Amino acid sequence: MKRLYFRETPPAEYLDPRRASAFRRRLLRWYLDNRRVLPWRDTPTPYRVWISEIMLQQTQVGTVLPYYDRFLQRFPDIPSLARASESDVLQRWAGLGYYGRARRLHQAARILWPARQGKFPEEYEAVLALPGIGPYTAGAICSIAYNQPRPVVDGNIRRVLVRLLRIGGKVREGFFWDQMTALLPPNQASSFNQAMMELGAMVCTPHRPQCGSCPVARVCRALESGNPSRVPVKHPRGSRPVHLLVLLLEKEGRVLLASSGKPGFIPGAWGLPCRVLADAASAESEAARLIREITGRAVSPVPLPPFRHAITHRRITVHPFGSTAEPTTVQGGGYQWVNRKRGKDRVLSSLFRKALEAGAGAGA
Template structure:
């Protein structure tokens, strides 16, 4: 298996900037960015990020808001916060060098078994498995493994299988497995005719490729009607730093008021003006008037779907115009802040003009 796979990888691997180096900083950064995000999207973000934060020391010394701003648009912002914390620990505890010990890597913020394995194998060529969803799919089909990949207990079994096949060239073997799963052994349309190990694949032999891997049903996403409140006063719009209790915590954004929908097929409805104004008065002590309601497209998170309405509210002399977690900003200056994509993608020119 390993010989065929390595030969195939050397001929067919995709060109990616992080494959041009064995520096653990760049390997780590790319692996964090690639979590839940497609390669084609990551490449531009990666190149911009390393241009700004060229090494772990520069990342550690950066302000968190600056890191979040450069992460803007990638989503899953906890990755960026953990990335920043991890860099600070590496600089303060390990003199700016990534530890080469698996257990020490697992103690760092945002690094789990897969990322630790990827760093050790790709950066240092250590014989350590790096088992992600692609690898699980390849092995599930190759061996017809009847274990649920959504069960955390299954990871150890997959890791032992990978270790049993791993050659001395761990660096390229792990990457070859991931590449095979990404471009050949895909979830719905596996390209078995071009797979280098298809002749020994048990699922291929029994024509049961799509039965593997075994995975329990995903939890249904929750759907919410969400009012995004654009408070305007004297040509400025209010943004707030979202606190730890809110989705998208630590980012700057607009206040939101959400009501859970009873069903994802329920018609999205704007929350009543009386309800909204009562909530605004209670939470912000503002007096104001709703000027415009603009239904916009929904935004999908991992576990949640927002059906959004942008609501412009004219505020009359707010009691507190500015304090640390709130800023009143000229609309054209919103770009300077790390706004979540959920808000940013809906700020059309039409809406921005209404805020002035």
């Protein structure tokens, strides 16, 4: 579904040439003097920019930095990434979440390795055709790495434009792309696009924008209105409560892991047996049912302390359960017994790691 924003004036009145020129000049000067030192900016090769942009999807810069360095140490180029196994790629991604990003990154590398001898394409259409890459990511790679005049629009840039133009009614997503195309200086696309992202991330923030230190405050219509923090109009998105049953089944000091192919499994190579619950009240009965499905035995579940876990727009209450007896057999494939330490290393999801720690603390 296309994102809609609000506007008060006709689109023809939005882009004033004088303000646009002043905006570009002041923004670029500020960016060159104040930009953050980031590893993908030091050496903006197409590969490094690509990895950073995929990692930054739905993840903040501060979180990405240590994972980016670790990933690049293991996979410094497309050939090394293409030759790696999926499990190795997922292991290096462990903790970042949204593991589909890592899988699609790996798929794209395997396409580029034989087809282009490991060279990243320069053509926008070829970049856009790769798995996991949409218009924003393709535009970011082509503009930042190749300085091609390709616009980009993300959440930070939308917010900057909404405030710059004081948009207060509905406007289609294409409007923002049109504005970025019009604002983009043809020979400085790399710096300009990064400057827009930087302005939204560091100055024109969602809450309490730093208007006193904003380089483009003089041309901002929202600031002229006297209350830029109220632009754009906020439409709160409620976080969805989820109850998740997680089993900690142990046998001779080893814990049972399940593969990602199991129903109800949170994406990631390996994790703990789990099931989404209708409500908290059904946790114990569902735990007994799941233990019986896995082991073939009717064993009473042992409740462990529940805990909270947050994933974008979801509030997850995790209900971990142990067992009163050690399982002797496991029904079907897709399971593996591993010792606790190795299990913690194998598990990718931070949710499952928390469950393992909770179980260890409770003596499970």
